[in-house]
Amino acid sequence: MAGNVTFRQDRCKGCGLCVHVCPVKIIFLDQEVTNRKGYHPATIVEMDKCIACANCARMCPDSIITVERL
Ligand code: SF4
Numbered sequence: 001m002a003g004n005v006t007f008r009q010d011r012c013k014g015c016g017l018c019v020h021v022c023p024v025k026i027i028f029l030d031q032e033v034t035n036r037k038g039y040h041p042a043t044i045v046e047m048d049k050c051i052a053c054a055n056c057a058r059m060c061p062d063s064i065i066t067v068e069r070l
């Protein structure tokens with residue numbers, strides 16, 4: 001199972017919960033980007049490793065993550 005994950009980065013508060021629950025450790029807080037709320041938003045490297053478990057989407061307190069099963 002592969003996945004495509006998108007974040008509404010402008011609404012991310014950089015809490016890092018999604019980072020910790022990803023079993024394949026592909027989510028990180030992008031230190032190069034500051035959103036309009038003043039946080040470093042979550043993003044993904046190596047999307048091809050995503051297993052579409054949706055742990056990240058379930059954990060996000062603000063429901064800003066969408067996981068598409070490919
Ligand atoms: S769906 Fe699962 S594997 Fe994919 S980024 Fe989210 S937590 Fe990680």
Ligand code: SF4
Pocket residue numbers: 007011012013014015016017018019041042059060061062063064065
């Ligand atoms: S859990 Fe949601 S608000 Fe927290 S860092 Fe991840 S995407 Fe951002």
